[in-house]
Amino acid sequence: MSDIAAILAANENISKDTLQSHADRIDRERKFPRENLQALGAAGVLGILIPAEFGGAGGTPADMSRALQAQAQGCASTAMVALMHYCACAVIAAKGGDAMKRQLLPSAARGEHISTLAFSEAGSGGHFYAPVSKVRLDCGAKKLSARKTFVTSAGEADSYVVSTRALHAAAPTECDLYLIPKGASGFSAQGRFEGLGLAGNASAPMTLEDVPAGDAARLGAEGSGFQTMMEVVLPHFQIGVASVSIGIAGAAFEKITARVGARKYEHAAGAALASIPRVQFLVAEMAIELNSARAYLAETIRKALAADPAAMLDVLGVKAKAAESCLNVVSRAMTLGGGWAFGQRGGLERHFRDAQAAAVMAPASDVLKDFIGKACLGLPLF
Numbered sequence: 001m002s003d004i005a006a007i008l009a010a011n012e013n014i015s016k017d018t019l020q021s022h023a024d025r026i027d028r029e030r031k032f033p034r035e036n037l038q039a040l041g042a043a044g045v046l047g048i049l050i051p052a053e054f055g056g057a058g059g060t061p062a063d064m065s066r067a068l069q070a071q072a073q074g075c076a077s078t079a080m081v082a083l084m085h086y087c088a089c090a091v092i093a094a095k096g097g098d099a100m101k102r103q104l105l106p107s108a109a110r111g112e113h114i115s116t117l118a119f120s121e122a123g124s125g126g127h128f129y130a131p132v133s134k135v136r137l138d139c140g141a142k143k144l145s146a147r148k149t150f151v152t153s154a155g156e157a158d159s160y161v162v163s164t165r166a167l168h169a170a171a172p173t174e175c176d177l178y179l180i181p182k183g184a185s186g187f188s189a190q191g192r193f194e195g196l197g198l199a200g201n202a203s204a205p206m207t208l209e210d211v212p213a214g215d216a217a218r219l220g221a222e223g224s225g226f227q228t229m230m231e232v233v234l235p236h237f238q239i240g241v242a243s244v245s246i247g248i249a250g251a252a253f254e255k256i257t258a259r260v261g262a263r264k265y266e267h268a269a270g271a272a273l274a275s276i277p278r279v280q281f282l283v284a285e286m287a288i289e290l291n292s293a294r295a296y297l298a299e300t301i302r303k304a305l306a307a308d309p310a311a312m313l314d315v316l317g318v319k320a321k322a323a324e325s326c327l328n329v330v331s332r333a334m335t336l337g338g339g340w341a342f343g344q345r346g347g348l349e350r351h352f353r354d355a356q357a358a359a360v361m362a363p364a365s366d367v368l369k370d371f372i373g374k375a376c377l378g379l380p381l382f
């Protein structure tokens with residue numbers, strides 16, 4: 001068995017055992033999934049995308065996708081934290097200086113250092129590619145000030161890939177990415193996460209007030225942040241969120257198929273809910289929805305790995321499609337679960353809440369369709 005195959009097998013086991021058994025408590029207590037991350041880190045799962053020379057498994061987005069689907073099936077909060085870590089590590093590996101990579105990536109691969117993306121801002125909302133945060137020169141030293149709205153792992157992660165408008169930017173998309181350590185002077189994460197779903201992922205606002213942002217902390221050449229977002233962050237993030245959505249939908253599908261088989265009616269001589277043709281029809285629709293999202297994801301990953309020029313349109317579309325499919329499957333599962341599901345038994349209601357995040361996470365499904373429509377019509381995207 002190759003390293004990556006062994007890591008993915010370990011990920012399956014940890015997701016089924018550790019993540020699944022902690023999921024309800026993490027959700028109920030809104031607890032950051034530290035133990036889950038430790039288990040995944042110890043098995044090398046958090047280093048899937050990190051090159052082997054820096055202690056990782058040197059895997060591909062296909063490997064990341066498999067890992068995230070299994071994790072999300074167990075605990076979607078954990079999967080989202082892992083996804084943000086994967087995206088941040090991909091940027092550091094692609095654009096970080098050698099010293100930064102040597103210092104940080106080996107511990108990130110072991111899960112001893114958690115990283116994340118801090119892009120979203122009130123000033124640009126879902127238009128993440130146009131930060132309004134600023135860098136200024138103070139006696140020749142760069143200082144970064146930013147107000148980030150929704151940062152997964154805020155205050156919990158050890159480092160943050162932070163977007164900001166570049167020093168001499170002429171347009172909003174002329175931006176830079178910096179790696180800012182937790183605890184840097186001027187750094188603070190505020191508040192407890194009270195969101196509808198993904199309750200364990202510590203998504204919270206973050207403020208940076210004149211945080212030192214030297215050239216060694218910049219990820220890539222000055223003004224290259226937008227290109228890095230498009231070439232490195234977007235493909236990993238889109239494929240990753242689609243994978244999380246499919247994992248959530250898969251978990252809901254498993255639970256509801258078991259439930260409709262087990263739900264028996266005394267008034268009908270013990271017949272199961274599953275014996276009703278309309279129920280079978282709805283289950284079939286859910287299966288088709290889930291499998292079409294899975295197929296679209298597999299095709300997107302295939303094109304992305306082959307550097308197919310047509311991949312970008314699918315990279316944009318797959319997150320929207322998987323988010324919609326997930327919402328369809330989970331909503332239907334809630335209906336078929338009846339009072340059992342509504343009464344918060346069986347865990348379906350957690351999947352229903354967790355499923356809502358993907359459509360609004362930037363780029364939101366509506367924004368993606370705006371891009372795709374423009375691209376299909378030969379119009380400029382920005």
Ligand SMILES: Cc1cc2nc3c(=O)[nH]c(=O)nc-3n(C[C@H](O)[C@H](O)[C@H](O)COP(=O)(O)OP(=O)(O)OC[C@H]3O[C@@H](n4cnc5c(N)ncnc54)[C@H](O)[C@@H]3O)c2cc1C
Binds near residue numbers: 125
């Ligand atoms: C659970 C969770 C975790 C998150 N984690 C992170 C993180 O780790 N890092 C990070 O940087 N951010 C994170 N975010 C933030 C997220 O990525 C979005 O940026 C944020 O939720 C959107 O912000 P907004 O509400 O200001 O959107 P707005 O810009 O106010 O948009 C609201 C809605 O308007 C519509 N809309 C907006 N623009 C267009 C358009 N051009 N065309 C069509 N419709 C449009 C869409 O329906 C959109 O959903 C997270 C969000 C959630 C929910």
